[in-house]
Amino acid sequence: MKKNAKISNAVIKRLPRYRRYLYELRKKGVEKISSKEFSNLIGYTASQIRQDLNNFGGFGQQGYGYSVEGLYDEISAILGLDREYRMVILGAGNLGQAIIKYTKVHKTGFKVCAAFEVKPSLIGKEIDGLKIYDYEDIVEYVENENIDIGIICVDEKNAQEVADKLSFAGVKGIWNFAPTDIEVPPHVAIENVHLSDSLHALAYHMNDIHKRTAHTGESEKQ
């Protein structure tokens, strides 16, 4: 168990996935799981699972395995999901409305408190019960309402300026849906969701599969 070492991003990206599988197991009433069984289920090697978990602590028990519920709780705590996060959405256009709709479904622990816009025709309105405020008032709102996370749903050409204002206002994290890369100060965490990049990667893989199978009748191994 390392002390305070920087965890690699590859590991962090796997944590939510571990947690999802543990959630399902718990729901099914499974009480314990070995790294080997977990490996068969989730598709990572048993070795990697143990290696990953031991970055954070020795959660298992030799000869037994891991407690499903215990491990679920540990990972939840590691991810910081044992508290509530207050969020605002910046930009109430199509993309912003999409995210508002999405977050309505979901996300215990993540609450969208308000949306902000520059467009006068939208300010004052509600979308899915969510109030839309004037972008001018964002800094004050973030400060007064203890907002943790800003969700950027504006046009790519305004994304950086919105990120700067959010950082200045004191958010601790930015969830960026604008199709551009933005810079934030070191005390602000950033997570990008580049949907079009994802779609382009899908297109690549579709064409790759086609190329590899169309030509020859040869079936690829693996």
Add this chain to the structure above:
Amino acid sequence: MKKNAKISNAVIKRLPRYRRYLYELRKKGVEKISSKEFSNLIGYTASQIRQDLNNFGGFGQQGYGYSVEGLYDEISAILGLDREYRMVILGAGNLGQAIIKYTKVHKTGFKVCAAFEVKPSLIGKEIDGLKIYDYEDIVEYVENENIDIGIICVDEKNAQEVADKLSFAGVKGIWNFAPTDIEVPPHVAIENVHLSDSLHALAYHMNDIHKRTAHTGESEKQ
């Protein structure tokens, strides 16, 4: 220039990003760029940029650099963005409606043709001008309308069965927004957008920054 080698996923994930930057450069009227200049802009090492590109071909010219427009076109072709893709959305609930809204903004080359639902109250309706059909008719529609991509926006417990039906119907790719991992046959490409995983990773990073700065006043070296 390798022949027909399997390209690593890390490389593929970078391609859309290269393309975005090249698009901006082209728009600004920049005609050529060296790997060094590109490195300063995009944040990958010059070495990595050259290494990445040379997986696909020698697009540069010694002593000169790369033609911005030329490279943009090459990468577009590599990604398969020189054609149109026809898509359908499975599930017209909140998440599906969100994606419908999102894809309206965007995406030259990616056309959403229809949505499908099981819920009788939604079938026959329109959302943002998009017709909602009965899920029963999906296979026929995919075949007749030459659909390339299915976008899964159903509940996680139905995601696998929808993926199976889409695969059977003959889609070449699946863009999965359900918060679960689905299995597809080898001739179908899959790209997952696990939004909640992304949000959880953001929470982790927020807490990590907090932990590292709150304790000691010590400023971390990179």
Add this chain to the structure above:
DNA sequence: TAGATTGTTAATCGATTAACAATC
């Protein structure tokens, strides 16, 4: 206790970076 499975160290593999000869 014997058997099982972890936690952890060592070996391997793959991806990134550095170096440089080729060449425009």
Add this chain to the structure above:
DNA sequence: TAGATTGTTAATCGATTAACAATC
């Protein structure tokens, strides 16, 4: 031609996998 910058090979770094001693 001289200078610049690529394409590509070699070196390094980091992440994954294998092995095994510790221990429940």
